[in-house]
Amino acid sequence: MAITNEQIEQKLTEKFGETVSHFEDTFGMLCFEVQKEQNLKLLQFLHDEPELGFTFLTDLCGVNYPDDKGRELAVVYHLHNLVSNIRIRVKVFTAIDEPNIYTASKLFAAADWMERETFDFYGVHFIGHPNLKRILNVDEMDYFPLRKEYPLEDQLRIDKDDQMFGRG
Amino acid sequence: MSRPVRYNIHPIEANTADSITYVDPPKGYEGDGFFTTKLSEVVGLARKNSLWPMPYATSCCGIEFMATAASHYDLGRFGAERMSHTPRQCDLLMVMGTIAKKMGPVLRQVYLQMAEPRWVIAVGACASSGGIFDTYSVLQGIDQIIPVDVYVPGCPPRPEAILDGFMKIQDLVGQESVRRRNSEQYKALLNGYGIQ
Amino acid sequence: MTDHHIILPEGSIEKQTTTLNLGPTHPATHGVFQNIMELDGERVVSTEQTVGYIHRAFEKIAERRPLYQITPLTDRLNYCSSPINNMGWHLTCEKLLGVETPKRVDYLRIIIMELARISDHLICNSIVGVDAGAFTGFLYVMQYRELIYEIYEEVCGSRLTTNIGRIGGFERNFSNTAFTKLEKFLKEYPVALGELESLLTRNRIFMERTIGGGAISAERALNYGFTGPNLRAAGVDYDVRVHSPYSSYEDMEFDIPVGKTGDNYDRFLVRNQEMWQSMRIIKQAYEKVQSFKGADAEVYHADVPEYYLPKKEDVYTKMEALIWHFKIIMGEVDMPKGEVYKSVEGGNGELGFYLISDGGRAPFRLHFRRPCFIYYQAYPELIKGAMLSDAILTMSSLNLIAGELDA
Numbered sequence: 001m002a003i004t005n006e007q008i009e010q011k012l013t014e015k016f017g018e019t020v021s022h023f024e025d026t027f028g029m030l031c032f033e034v035q036k037e038q039n040l041k042l043l044q045f046l047h048d049e050p051e052l053g054f055t056f057l058t059d060l061c062g063v064n065y066p067d068d069k070g071r072e073l074a075v076v077y078h079l080h081n082l083v084s085n086i087r088i089r090v091k092v093f094t095a096i097d098e099p100n101i102y103t104a105s106k107l108f109a110a111a112d113w114m115e116r117e118t119f120d121f122y123g124v125h126f127i128g129h130p131n132l133k134r135i136l137n138v139d140e141m142d143y144f145p146l147r148k149e150y151p152l153e154d155q156l157r158i159d160k161d162d163q164m165f166g167r168g
Numbered sequence: 169m170s171r172p173v174r175y176n177i178h179p180i181e182a183n184t185a186d187s188i189t190y191v192d193p194p195k196g197y198e199g200d201g202f203f204t205t206k207l208s209e210v211v212g213l214a215r216k217n218s219l220w221p222m223p224y225a226t227s228c229c230g231i232e233f234m235a236t237a238a239s240h241y242d243l244g245r246f247g248a249e250r251m252s253h254t255p256r257q258c259d260l261l262m263v264m265g266t267i268a269k270k271m272g273p274v275l276r277q278v279y280l281q282m283a284e285p286r287w288v289i290a291v292g293a294c295a296s297s298g299g300i301f302d303t304y305s306v307l308q309g310i311d312q313i314i315p316v317d318v319y320v321p322g323c324p325p326r327p328e329a330i331l332d333g334f335m336k337i338q339d340l341v342g343q344e345s346v347r348r349r350n351s352e353q354y355k356a357l358l359n360g361y362g363i364q
Numbered sequence: 365m366t367d368h369h370i371i372l373p374e375g376s377i378e379k380q381t382t383t384l385n386l387g388p389t390h391p392a393t394h395g396v397f398q399n400i401m402e403l404d405g406e407r408v409v410s411t412e413q414t415v416g417y418i419h420r421a422f423e424k425i426a427e428r429r430p431l432y433q434i435t436p437l438t439d440r441l442n443y444c445s446s447p448i449n450n451m452g453w454h455l456t457c458e459k460l461l462g463v464e465t466p467k468r469v470d471y472l473r474i475i476i477m478e479l480a481r482i483s484d485h486l487i488c489n490s491i492v493g494v495d496a497g498a499f500t501g502f503l504y505v506m507q508y509r510e511l512i513y514e515i516y517e518e519v520c521g522s523r524l525t526t527n528i529g530r531i532g533g534f535e536r537n538f539s540n541t542a543f544t545k546l547e548k549f550l551k552e553y554p555v556a557l558g559e560l561e562s563l564l565t566r567n568r569i570f571m572e573r574t575i576g577g578g579a580i581s582a583e584r585a586l587n588y589g590f591t592g593p594n595l596r597a598a599g600v601d602y603d604v605r606v607h608s609p610y611s612s613y614e615d616m617e618f619d620i621p622v623g624k625t626g627d628n629y630d631r632f633l634v635r636n637q638e639m640w641q642s643m644r645i646i647k648q649a650y651e652k653v654q655s656f657k658g659a660d661a662e663v664y665h666a667d668v669p670e671y672y673l674p675k676k677e678d679v680y681t682k683m684e685a686l687i688w689h690f691k692i693i694m695g696e697v698d699m700p701k702g703e704v705y706k707s708v709e710g711g712n713g714e715l716g717f718y719l720i721s722d723g724g725r726a727p728f729r730l731h732f733r734r735p736c737f738i739y740y741q742a743y744p745e746l747i748k749g750a751m752l753s754d755a756i757l758t759m760s761s762l763n764l765i766a767g768e769l770d771a
Contacts, residue, residue, distance in 0.1 A: 026702060026703050026704070027459060027702070027703075027704055027705075029705060031703065055586065056586055056589070057589055058589070058707075058714065058716060058733060059716055059718060059731070059733040061718060061731040063720060063728075064729075076718070076731075078705060078716070078718070078733075082586070082600075082602055082607075085607050085608070087705070089703075089705065108587060108589065109584070109587045109588045109589070109741065109742070110587065110588050110589025110738050110741065112741055113737065113740075113741045114737075114738065117737075121423070134416075135415060135416055136305075136415065136416035136419040136770055136771070137270070137305060137416060137419060138269060138270045138416075145304050145305070145421065145424060146421075146423060146424055150304075151304075152302070152303055152304065152421065152424050152425060152427075153302050153304065154302075154304045154306075154308070155304075157308050224389060225395075226395070226396050226417070226418050226766065227395075227418050227440065227443065227766060227767040228439075228440055228443040228524060228525055228767060230395075231443055231444060231487075231524055232523070232524055234487075234506070235506060235509070235513075238502065238503055238506035238507075239503045239504070239506055239507055240506060240507050240510045253389075253390070253391035265418065266418045266420055266767075267418075268416070268417055268418050268419050268420065268770075270416055270417050271396065271417045271418065274388055274389060274417070278389060300425075300436065300437075301420045301421070301425070303420060303421040303424060303425060304421060304424075305419045305420060305421050306420055306421070323525060324524055324525060326523060
């Protein structure tokens with residue numbers, strides 16, 4: 001018996017009360033936010049509760065909302081219940097000055113590298129991560145390139161004239 | 169259960185007599201039992217028809233190189249049958265694919281390990297100029313770290329284009345003077361890259 | 365200790381294991397991966413991987429590009445099966461824009477996607493053969509991959525990084541030559557695939573090398589986020605084509621091959637079997653394409669004036685078409701606000717696109733769920749205790765594509 005989005009919402013509000021919010025249905029996928037202190041408990045609950053059974057972590061990524069003060073960074077989890085084939089999206093917001101979020105790598109082995117990637121791109125610090133260091137970029141890099149404030153192009157290059165590329 | 173076995177039921181005898189072509193000998197004086205020519209031309213002839221490439225394939229162009237080296241396009245026809253993956257044994261470094269900044273030092277190390285004479289061919293837009301990836305993480309062309317002899321455009325180039333680039337290299341190799349590597353100009357070029 | 369014993373210098377044999385650096389340019393890594401292995405004799409004790417050697421910042425580039433300019437980026441993710449990536453991206457855009465594609469377009473897409481799957485699996489399986497010592501298979505089947513590339517060329521003009529299709533359909537109708545080439549492929553390829561199978565599947569050497577190597581249980585595989593053939597080899601019948609059908613896959617009749625132990629041999633068999641299934645799908649889709657009559661048989665795109673380029677002759681003669689052409693090419697069309705996750709069954713697993721749009725011309729954020737990036741984490745666990753040469757084989761049987769992994 002497949003569980004509907006409304007039932008999931010109801011179950012989560014019963015268990016977590018105010019800490020889960022902003023439930024919405026985007027293209028058939030349930031999407032909601034959870035306070036960052038509760039993220040691991042929520043994921044664990046979604047994982048362990050037999051009726052929910054979100055045991056598969058499809059995706060984990062970061063997003064930067066520079067204009068949203070106090071909620072600049074978001075970590076987005078895509079979870080999948082493979083038995084009843086339901087996907088949900090969980091978002092955790094955090095301030096950019098204090099980007100600490102509990103790691104999900106103990107729960108999902110898949111989260112390990114995806115969290116490292118998120119750290120590499122956005123500088124989200126995952127508390128309790130076994131090996132939190134840069135994964136795709138060079139270790140010497142001193143900024144987090146996917147944050148909106150940093151440009152795409154390499155600022156040190158001299159061979160390409162910005163004006164010729166319409167970036168003057 | 170017997171295993172399905174197929175074999176060539178109608179074998180065609182390969183006629184190799186007509187399919188062997190010889191390269192033209194270099195210019196020189198020929199007489200009874202002797203032939204004189206320039207040393208550099210003989211050396212060039214030998215070198216260009218037995219280049220040992222080192223495929224440095226990182227991404228998409230590497231897949232096209234696989235097609236080039238495989239049976240359909242067959243790079244072996246040009247004397248480059250022997251792919252070697254150790255730089256120590258190679259004459260030709262074929263850089264195929266994006267070289268990220270993280271990869272840059274590795275590529276340079278590979279180039280330094282190659283013995284002279286060595287040639288470099290940059291296959292594809294990424295290796296030549298960074299291609300569509302004008303980003304913080306991609307090296308904007310391998311000629312920033314090592315000297316390049318031939319650039320092959322394309323994203324990725326077709327196997328024919330890679331073959332054409334290879335033939336260009338062969339022309340260069342065939343015409344190169346044996347003393348070029350000792351010339352001041354060549355030393356200055358390497359010094360420009362910080363290679364002694 | 366007597367006088368006869370050779371006394372080694374202090375501390376020289378304290379370290380019982382050897383550290384071996386494999387990569388990033390090692391030929392056996394098929395791409396740019398670095399593995400620093402701790403070896404006890406020839407057995408792998410532990411491994412540390414380094415990736416990112418061709419990190420190209422796709423996700424950052426995508427934040428600057430209008431939708432149709434992102435298609436060339438997706439080409440370069442898994443370049444062995446770029447049409448699947450292209451289609452996945454188009455499907456994502458269509459989901460956001462609410463575009464309904466005609467059935468004929470869906471079937472044509474299926475044909476192209478399954479051809480791409482075949483070429484992907486073909487490379488992977490033949491390379492597994494190469495790493496086990498059989499170079500013949502690779503050289504032989506590469507000719508048949510060329511047949512697939514010829515079909516791509518006929519459809520879109522490009523071989524490897526295809527940039528095939530547009531939002532809403534294809535840029536042009538399939539020509540008769542494309543269908544003739546497809547028929548030729550359908551006729552010739554099964555023979556070659558059968559020969560590859562008879563070369564390897566029951567080959568004693570190959571079986572000895574692959575059975576039991578790199579095995580993973582279904583539970584661990586799920587925990588590691590495996591998808592695609594690698595997960596199916598471990599015994600989980602998860603396939604995006606069946607679970608969340610896209611592009612009318614629900615109209616097709618096919619089986620999902622499932623392995624048992626998740627070892628290299630099972631992965632090989634699953635991929636082989638999937639190629640046969642892909643052939644089945646292509647045949648069905650081709651029949652369905654041919655069953656369209658009259659005006660329906662000419663349909664090759666949906667009606668999306670905001671994103672689908674108008675015909676060239678209209679651009680030259682009609683004002684409106686010219687305006688649309690200009691707006692699309694310059695990327696001046698704003699897309700609707702919203703968040704979309706769409707996944708397709710890529711060559712090596714669930715390829716997902718997570719697109720956040722803030723209503724601008726370019727995505728606010730685009731994240732690619734790259735299957736290899738996620739399952740490559742399991743590599744140290746897969747090869748722990750294995751021989752070094754089997755570790756290499758495991759790596760190639762996982763079908764790791766560096767371009768996709770590093771994005």
